[in-house]
Amino acid sequence: MVKFKHICRIDILGGVIEVRCKFEKCLKGIKKYFSASIVQRDVVPDIIIYCDWEKADRYLFRTRPINQNSILDGVYYQEFGSKEVIPWDSYQPVLPPFVKKPFLNTFVALHAGAVKHYNNQALLFVGSRASGKTTSTLELVNSNHDFELLTDETVFCRKRSIYVEPFPRLVLPRYDNNSNIVKGELPATEAFCKIANSGAIVSHIFYLKPEENSQKPLINEISNEESYRHLVEHYQYAGTEFKESLLTLYRISEYAKASIVSYNTYYELKEIIKTIPQYIKKTQKD
Secondary structure (H helix, E strand, O other): OOOOOEEEEEEEOOEEEEEEEOOHHHHHHHHHHOHHHEEOOOOOOOEEEEEOOOOOOHHHOOOOOOOOOOOOOOEEEEEOOOOOOEEOOOOOOOOOOOOOOOOOOOEEEEEEEEEEEOOOEEEEEEOOOOOOHHHHHHHHHHHOOOEEEEEOOEEEEEOOOOEEEOOOOOEOOEEEEOOEEEEOOEOHHHHOOOEOOOOEEEEEEEEEEEOOOOOOOEEEEEOHHHHHHHHHHOEEOOOOOHHHHHHHHHHHHHHOEEEEEEEOOHHHHHHHHOOHHHHHHHHHHO
16 A cells, blocks of 8 residues: 555544545545644554545545445555455445444434534534534634534534534535625635534534524424434434434433524524524523
């Protein structure tokens, strides 16, 4: 594997991944994606990933469709303590490799963003694609010094816990360009004022619900049972068996206060997110 001379290390989700690329352009793309998690120190990695791609494709970071002819040609992995370099053998993402040790059977994932409050609480913003997860996390972190980014797109919780790990990655924010809402691309270190370097305990969950006929933006509290149903709906596989994942989601739903955030436009979402700090204080008093 001498040809893989472009190397970086990523410290994320409690493990260190060493990435070795054949082409410098590919490594630059990976470093941009994980800009907040690149480590310069010389540390023994938990797993090594080899990639001979010319550039970093999206399927390094996301699940590959099962109707593709092959899994991922040109990608290999080497586990800690092993000399064997093995072709990648999963449709699941390579980075992070949560279907391989030490990440295997450790995390439960959600289609959600998360921010860390100063008192070590995590606020989740759960929703489907284009529901406002990135917008919500950006608005809170960049307009209020009490919050830090945990992740803007995918939440990783420790199995059977309510603990959310930091997972900063490339950000695809929506912004106003002459009254047109367009999507950009920024490293997390440029998009967010503050990025958390440790995790937090889930205290509040906000389910984002854009509605065309919404009269005005609202935050309405919901029951633990309804919250659990929503969590299951937005569950993502992250290397932990389904039964364990459901137990984790149930624990989160029982512990955290949950609310529906309904809104119509991008601008309404930004405005109602600004009221979240006051809303949290009110619910804590109640």
